[in-house]
Amino acid sequence: xxxxxxxTMAEAAELLRGRKLSPVEYTRALIAxxxxxxxxxxxxxxxxxxxxxxxxxxxxAEIARGDWRGPLxxxxxxxxxxxDYAGLPTTAHSKILEGNVARADAVVAQKLRAAGxxxxxxxxxxxxxxxxxxxxxxxxxxxxxxxxxxFCGGSSSGSGVATAAGFLPAAIGSDTGGSIRNPATMCGxxxxxxxxxxxxxxxxxxxxxxxxHVGPLTRTVRDNxxxxxxxxxxxxxxxxxxNAAVGGYxxxxxxxxxxxxxGVIRHFYTRDMEGDAEMVAAIEAAVKVLGDLGATVREIETxxxxxxxACNRTLLTSEAYAIHEKWLRERPQDYASVTRExxxxxxxxxxxxxxxxxxxxxxxxxxxxxxxxxxxxxxxASAHDPACRIDDAEALDRTYGRQARAPFNVTGSPALAVPVxxxxxxxxxxxxxxGKPYAEALLYRVGHAYERATQWLxxxxxxx
Amino acid sequence: xxxxxxxxxxxxxxxxxxxxxLTDEHLQQLLRATRTAQARQAALPTADLTPADxxxxxxxxxx
Numbered sequence: 001x002x003x004x005x006x007x008t009m010a011e012a013a014e015l016l017r018g019r020k021l022s023p024v025e026y027t028r029a030l031i032a033x034x035x036x037x038x039x040x041x042x043x044x045x046x047x048x049x050x051x052x053x054x055x056x057x058x059x060x061a062e063i064a065r066g067d068w069r070g071p072l073x074x075x076x077x078x079x080x081x082x083x084d085y086a087g088l089p090t091t092a093h094s095k096i097l098e099g100n101v102a103r104a105d106a107v108v109a110q111k112l113r114a115a116g117x118x119x120x121x122x123x124x125x126x127x128x129x130x131x132x133x134x135x136x137x138x139x140x141x142x143x144x145x146x147x148x149x150x151f152c153g154g155s156s157s158g159s160g161v162a163t164a165a166g167f168l169p170a171a172i173g174s175d176t177g178g179s180i181r182n183p184a185t186m187c188g189x190x191x192x193x194x195x196x197x198x199x200x201x202x203x204x205x206x207x208x209x210x211x212x213h214v215g216p217l218t219r220t221v222r223d224n225x226x227x228x229x230x231x232x233x234x235x236x237x238x239x240x241x242x243n244a245a246v247g248g249y250x251x252x253x254x255x256x257x258x259x260x261x262x263g264v265i266r267h268f269y270t271r272d273m274e275g276d277a278e279m280v281a282a283i284e285a286a287v288k289v290l291g292d293l294g295a296t297v298r299e300i301e302t303x304x305x306x307x308x309x310a311c312n313r314t315l316l317t318s319e320a321y322a323i324h325e326k327w328l329r330e331r332p333q334d335y336a337s338v339t340r341e342x343x344x345x346x347x348x349x350x351x352x353x354x355x356x357x358x359x360x361x362x363x364x365x366x367x368x369x370x371x372x373x374x375x376x377x378x379x380x381a382s383a384h385d386p387a388c389r390i391d392d393a394e395a396l397d398r399t400y401g402r403q404a405r406a407p408f409n410v411t412g413s414p415a416l417a418v419p420v421x422x423x424x425x426x427x428x429x430x431x432x433x434x435g436k437p438y439a440e441a442l443l444y445r446v447g448h449a450y451e452r453a454t455q456w457l458x459x460x461x462x463x464x
Numbered sequence: 465x466x467x468x469x470x471x472x473x474x475x476x477x478x479x480x481x482x483x484x485x486l487t488d489e490h491l492q493q494l495l496r497a498t499r500t501a502q503a504r505q506a507a508l509p510t511a512d513l514t515p516a517d518x519x520x521x522x523x524x525x526x527x
Contacts, residue, residue, distance in 0.1 A: 349505075
């Protein structure tokens with residue numbers, strides 16, 4: 001079973017297409033693994049084994065008659081529980097939406113269904129994609145599969161845990177201030193926040209309209225690119241959706257990094273906010289690997305991390321408060337304490353302050369993207385620390401803001417989180433590869449080259 | 465907003481904003497949250513914005 005648990009999506013696709021592996025057998029194996037281990041990890045808020053087996057049987061019949069739909073056909077996947085799947089509750093991990101049944105699929109769910117994927121269930125999230133980890137909610141928070149006493153990152157917590165734990169090869173998350181890349185880093189998997197507007201947000205419960213992104217978490221860069229191929233694309237009914245050419249994200253994977261210009265935003269994790277020594281060392285070692293592979297590396301400067309963070313949080317809390325104002329007025333007690341406090345910081349932001357934050361945003365975005373006239377990709381930290389203990393409220397509060405992910409929600413730039421090693425305590429470490437808008441294929445190319453040159457993929461958490 | 469915002473001030477602002485179901489614990493959270501928001505505001509470089517600096521979200525009609 002362990003072999004099936006850690007098949008990549010690409011490997012599974014080849015076996016399934018060649019009829020060397022049955023989608024039903026594969027799905028049953030993962031369902032059994034989830035049943036055995038997820039009680040300790042809480043990756044799933046709502047597993048759907050019946051739906052999964054139905055999808056698997058359908059896929060098996062289609063593949064048998066030669067109707068192969070593509071790399072997700074017969075492959076299990078999961079959705080963060082802010083993503084609508086028709087007929088199932090979308091709870092956002094909150095008492096407030098406990099009975100909220102989705103009437104239609106989110107666009108991303110439609111696409112994965114059409115691709116023949118096997119839907120395994122709804123995955124744990126921080127409440128409304130912001131408040132967590134919380135123990136005062138109807139469902140428990142997800143835990144880190146590398147050490148269950150530790151935080152797994154969020155808000156796409158279940159998505160990170162499920163992929164790292166071998167429950168799924170692929171999951172969908174969302175990212176408003178880092179929520180795909182945080183669990184990707186904490187769980188040692190790959191997470192892509194693409195260019196703003198690349199993936200439709202329709203049918204995904206919003207946190208902040210102008211900062212929300214939807215994207216995949218997977219165990220390998222290739223799998224992530226395969227998933228982005230499936231979910232990217234213009235949606236005329238999503239006001240933020242961009243009508244740009246998409247797809248082909250695996251095309252450049254094998255091109256290597258020789259001659260690419262890498263800019264390291266070192267001040268984000270040194271001068272602006274000093275990162276944990278092990279995290280910093282791992283990122284620097286990763287940068288050296290890219291240099292050894294033939295990239296030219298130099299340090300670059302952008303606005304201070306604190307400016308990006310202030311801009312992100314002003315916009316996020318204002319937009320989120322507007323969405324939640326009615327519930328905060330009527331039933332504030334039904335939020336988890338952490339969520340309530342985070343949303344309430346948007347209560348008294350003046351209109352002029354919000355507008356000014358968007359004006360600063362425009363400048364930051366212009367100035368950051370101007371850097372790409374002299375570089376091809378940027379590298380920086382994702383988290384400043386390995387995952388802290390999940391029961392240490394002080395550490396969780398302290399490390400919440402210690403990250404360098406929010407800048408790229410502000411600028412809308414694509415940013416790929418990849419693993420770069422493990423701490424002495426055995427917790428994953430990670431970095432981000434960042435590009436100019438629509439440079440996802442280039443980020444995958446760099447991430448894949450790094451992945452091939454290192455052995456982090458070969459390690460898996462011991463779940464027993 | 466001044467940094468020395470008090471619990472009583474926040475209580476009044478909450479009532480004005482329709483947040484009338486907050487317990488004392490919630491109000492303490494709102495006070496902390498408001499102070500955090502003020503600190504964020506102070507960290508934004510708005511002093512040198514000019515009228516030509518337009519918002520990032522500009523209303524635009526598709527053709």
